[in-house]
Each structure stands twice: as C-alpha cells, then as structure tokens.
Amino acid sequence: MTRRIAVAGASMGGLRAAEQLRSAGWEEDIVVLGQESHPPYNRPPLSKELLAAPGSAAEALAAVTLRQRRTATGIDWRLGAPVTRADLSARTLTLATGEELAYDGLVIATGLRPARVEVPGPRHGRHVIRTIDDTLGLHRELCPGTRVVVVGAGFIGCEAAATATSLGCQVTLVEGGSGPMERPLGRRLSDGVRRFLAEKGVHCVSGRRVVEFLSETGDGYDAGSHLRCAGVRLSDGTEVPADVVIEAVGSKPNTEWLAGNGLDLADGVLCDESMRVIGARGALPSVVAVGDVARYPDQRTGTGARRVEHWATPADTAKIAAPALVAGLNGEAVPEPAAPLPSFWTDIFKIRIQGVGSPALAERIEVLEGDPDRPAAGAALGYYRDGRLIGAVTCALPADKQLHYRKLVTDAGVAARLAAV
Amino acid sequence: MRTIDVDRSLCDNHGQCAIAAPEVFRMNTDGVLEYEPTFDDALLDEVEEAIDVCPVQAIFLKD
Numbered sequence: 312m313t314r315r316i317a318v319a320g321a322s323m324g325g326l327r328a329a330e331q332l333r334s335a336g337w338e339e340d341i342v343v344l345g346q347e348s349h350p351p352y353n354r355p356p357l358s359k360e361l362l363a364a365p366g367s368a369a370e371a372l373a374a375v376t377l378r379q380r381r382t383a384t385g386i387d388w389r390l391g392a393p394v395t396r397a398d399l400s401a402r403t404l405t406l407a408t409g410e411e412l413a414y415d416g417l418v419i420a421t422g423l424r425p426a427r428v429e430v431p432g433p434r435h436g437r438h439v440i441r442t443i444d445d446t447l448g449l450h451r452e453l454c455p456g457t458r459v460v461v462v463g464a465g466f467i468g469c470e471a472a473a474t475a476t477s478l479g480c481q482v483t484l485v486e487g488g489s490g491p492m493e494r495p496l497g498r499r500l501s502d503g504v505r506r507f508l509a510e511k512g513v514h515c516v517s518g519r520r521v522v523e524f525l526s527e528t529g530d531g532y533d534a535g536s537h538l539r540c541a542g543v544r545l546s547d548g549t550e551v552p553a554d555v556v557i558e559a560v561g562s563k564p565n566t567e568w569l570a571g572n573g574l575d576l577a578d579g580v581l582c583d584e585s586m587r588v589i590g591a592r593g594a595l596p597s598v599v600a601v602g603d604v605a606r607y608p609d610q611r612t613g614t615g616a617r618r619v620e621h622w623a624t625p626a627d628t629a630k631i632a633a634p635a636l637v638a639g640l641n642g643e644a645v646p647e648p649a650a651p652l653p654s655f656w657t658d659i660f661k662i663r664i665q666g667v668g669s670p671a672l673a674e675r676i677e678v679l680e681g682d683p684d685r686p687a688a689g690a691a692l693g694y695y696r697d698g699r700l701i702g703a704v705t706c707a708l709p710a711d712k713q714l715h716y717r718k719l720v721t722d723a724g725v726a727a728r729l730a731a732v
Numbered sequence: 733m734r735t736i737d738v739d740r741s742l743c744d745n746h747g748q749c750a751i752a753a754p755e756v757f758r759m760n761t762d763g764v765l766e767y768e769p770t771f772d773d774a775l776l777d778e779v780e781e782a783i784d785v786c787p788v789q790a791i792f793l794k795d
C-alpha cells in the first residue's frame with residue numbers, strides 16, 4: 312500500500328518540506344493541510360512593500376505567492392483545512408471538518424500567530440500583521456493624517472511604523488520594555504535605530520508600556536462592546552489618541568493541536584538536531600518539525616534549543632527534516648544534520664539591516680565598521696560569546712560587505728563541534 | 733547547460749543567491765549582483781537552492 316506523509320501547515324515551511332521530501336526521494340503520497348485558504352505566500356512584504364501598496368486582493372496575492380519547485384509534483388494541497396487534533400500513537404489527524412486522516416509520517420509546520428496585548432479595552436480598531444488578509448485590512452485604514460499607535464518595537468513593529476509613516480500617517484511607536492529591535496541588535500545599535508526612526512518622523516516612546524486601550528467615548532472601557540479603540544493609556548498615565556492601533560508584541564506557536572501526545576510544547580515543538588520531534592522516549596522516527604514552530608538545538612552557539620523566527624528558517628530546517636523523516640520511515644540511518652547559520656534582514660525607510668548568526672546571544676558587541684549611532688550612514692557590528700564571533704549585523708551596507716562579515720562568522724566555527732574535538 | 737534569468741526590476745541585491753551558488757552569482761564591490769546566465773547541469777542543485785533563498789523570487793530557471 313502507498314504510504315502517506317501529512318504536512319500540517321501550508322506556508323513556507325510546509326511548502327519547503329514538501330519540496331524537500333521529493334528531493335529526498337519520497338515518491339509516495341504527500342498531503343499538505345493548511346488553515347489559510349491561500350496557497351503558500353511570502354510574509355516579509357506584509358509589513359513592508361505590500362502594506363504600502365497592495366493593489367487589489369488578487370494583485371496582492373499574486374505578488375507574494377511562493378513559486379514552487381518543478382520537481383514538487385503530485386502534492387495534494389488541502390487549503391482551508393485546519394488540523395484540530397493529532398494522535399501520534401494511532402498516526403491520525405483530525406481536521407476541523409471532523410474528517411480523520413491516517414498518515415505514516417508527519418511534518419509539523421504550523422508556525423506562529425501574533426501574541427496580543429492583554430490589557431482591558433475595546434478590540435475593534437486593533438490590528439496585527441501575520442496574514443495577507445491582515446495586511447489588506449490594515450492598509451485600508453492607513454491614510455495621510457491617520458493617527459497610528461504601534462505597540463512593540465521588534466522587527467514587525469518597526470517596519471509597520473516606518474511603512475505607516477511613509478504613507479503619511481502620524482505614528483507613535485510604544486517600545487515597551489526594550490528599544491527598537493534591541494534583542495537582536497543590542498543596545499547601542501538599537502539607540503541608533505531609534506534616532507533614525509525619530510529623524511524620519513516616528514514618535515518613539517521608551518520605557519513605558521500600554522496598560523489600557525481607550526474607548527471612543529473616553530469614559531472607561533467596555534471589553535464586550537463594539538466600541539472602537541480610540542487610543543492607549545501608558546504606564547505613566549499618559550494617553551495617546553489613535554485612529555488605528557497595530558499590535559506587534561511577538562508571537563505564539565500554533566501547537567494546541569498537538570496536545571496530549573507527551574511532547575515538550577513549552578515553546579514550540581522540541582526537536583533534535585535532525586528536526587525529529589522528541590517524544591517521551593526520545594526522538595520519534597516518523598515526526599519532524601520545520602520553520603518558526605520548531606525548537607531545535609543551536610549547534611553553532613551550543614546554548615541549547617530555541618526557535619528561530621526568520622525567513623531563512625523554513626528552508627534551512629526543511630532540508631534537514633525531510634531526509635531525516637524519509638530515512639526514519641524507511642528504517643534507515645538518519646544523515647548527519649547540517650548546522651544552519653541563521654540569517655535575517657529588515658528594511659526600514661529604505662535602509663536594510665542584515666544579520667547572521669545569533670547576535671541576540673552575545674555577551675560582548677564590537678563595532679567592526681562605521682558608526683552605530685548613525686546607522687543610515689553604514690555600520691557593521693560583531694557579536695561575541697565565549698570570545699568567539701557568533702553573529703554580525705550590517706546596516707545600510709552593500710551586500711558584498713554582508714557576505715564578508717558572514718564569512719567571518721562561518722569561519723569562527725560551530726561550538727558543538729569545537730567542543731567535541 | 734542550463735539558463736537562468738534574473739528579473740532586475742525585482743532583484744533587490746540581497747546577496748542570498750551568492751551564498752547558495754557562488755559559482756553562478758556574485759555581488760560586486762558596489763553590492764550589485766553579477767551572474768552567469770548559463771551554467772553547467774552539475775550546478776543545478778545549487779541554483780535551485782539560490783532560487784529558493786532569493787527573498788524576492790527574482791531568479792527564473794528557463795525551460
């Protein structure tokens with residue numbers, strides 16, 4: 312009988328997994344189950360170009376739909392079919408329709424959803440950015456003069472603030488506990504980015520949190536009502552009025568459907584170096600995870616398992632997971648896994664910040680070139696841990712510079728392997 | 733031999749292709765992409781990889 316690999320999640324991770332399964336020689340069935348009704352599409356433009364100018368819904372989707380490898384044939388795409396439950400011992404999935412689907416191998420690629428700002432106040436008029444529908448809905452509300460409050464200053468918050476400003480909105484960025492992109496970039500460069508955002512017209516509010524969403528009437532809030540959110544109250548009591556609020560305060564892994572199977576779902580799905588999911592008695596031969604939802608050992612820094620929420624992760628992890636799953640299903644030895652080098656980029660007001668490695672784990676940061684206080688004029692920083700270069704970030708530098716610094720990080724080696732010799 | 737085409741109106745000089753397939757793609761000292769439009773079949777895997785990692789999907793494999 313033909314065997315079946317089920318892929319849960321039909322975004323970039325699900326697509327790259329399906330492609331890599333074919334490349335790894337899997338000729339039997341592949342079925343991909345996706346919650347969204349759209350085919351896999353590219354998310355980075357959702358807070359950048361597409362938010363600025365999406366065109367019609369059809370044009371927007373065409374602009375971001377991911378091209379599929381020509382070798383990825385015979386894949387059964389079931390879109391708009393979320394998985395609600397998995398029974399890993401019986402090897403069955405339950406879909407929202409109630410249908411049960413048996414599988415031999417499973418790929419977990421259900422990604423993340425935005426976390427929300429959990430404070431009292433009306434819901435209406437508050438946006439998040441994760442799907443193309445989010446972007447289309449938000450774009451319609453961003454007009455010249457619109458007062459926008461962005462909550463959270465990570466990549467998506469900073470990008471949304473920049474895009475809204477470029478559309479003529481008056482934007483306040485409520486940073487919360489840490490500065491613009493401070494976790495990946497470090498304090499000094501983050502301060503430089505804040506200065507740059509301010510020069511471009513973004514009003515940055517540091518060191519204060521949102522404690523309440525204000526309602527239209529201005530006299531208190533009513534969480535259950537249809538009242539529209541009219542602004543935010545900050546931890547020091549200040550009120551910032553707003554026509555539109557964008558929440559960009561991080562994300563939550565979509566793992567509820569995996570509950571009850573004895574997996575470690577503390578933060579995404581725990582995997583080994585080969586992306587095989589760890590069960591109660593060790594790595595499972597028939598279940599792998601890819602993309603943003605996977606928590607896997609960081610071999611390069613040797614600092615334990617973590618999730619890597621970058622665009623390059625779905626492709627990097629699918630290349631490791633697919634051959635491991637095929638080997639597991641065929642009872643063969645799992646190939647030696649690569650140690651992927653994480654990388655990310657962000658574009659704000661036409662400057663590009665690119666990073667490689669794990670700058671967020673640095674103990675010490677050094678300026679390699681330029682001036683981080685003026686990031687738009689070009690700068691590069693090195694991030695060190697245990698005296699070893701584990702990451703590099705370039706700002707507004709040409710790509711060949713980025714390749715140069717990337718090589719320095721690669722040459723610094725893989726901690727897990729350095730320790731082994 | 734195989735042929736590729738990079739749509740220059742899409743290419744944003746990210747440089748990811750030059751990491752995946754350095755024999756075919758390289759970034760010059762101005763940070764601008766240079767590439768070989770034709771390449772040996774043996775490099776197909778690498779080029780497919782470059783196509784995957786281009787954030788703006790600017791690289792097209794012809795026939």
Ligand SMILES: Cc1cc2nc3c(=O)[nH]c(=O)nc-3n(C[C@H](O)[C@H](O)[C@H](O)COP(=O)(O)OP(=O)(O)OC[C@H]3O[C@@H](n4cnc5c(N)ncnc54)[C@H](O)[C@@H]3O)c2cc1C
Nearest residue numbers: 320322323324346354355393394421422423602603621622
């Ligand atoms: C606005 C935005 C901008 C970004 N910009 C950048 C950038 O500039 N640079 C960068 O490096 N990275 C960026 N990223 C990150 C990058 O897009 C992600 O790392 C990437 O999308 C991860 O892909 P994934 O397939 O693992 O997860 P996702 O894209 O989250 O896909 C998971 C899919 O699974 C589906 N799903 C969830 N639960 C179920 C279920 N139970 N059953 C079936 N399907 C389910 C979801 O609907 C979704 O379609 C950005 C992300 C966003 C949202």
Ligand code: SF4
Nearest residue numbers: 743744746747749786
């Ligand atoms: S990866 Fe894409 S955008 Fe970047 S240089 Fe290559 S073709 Fe251009």
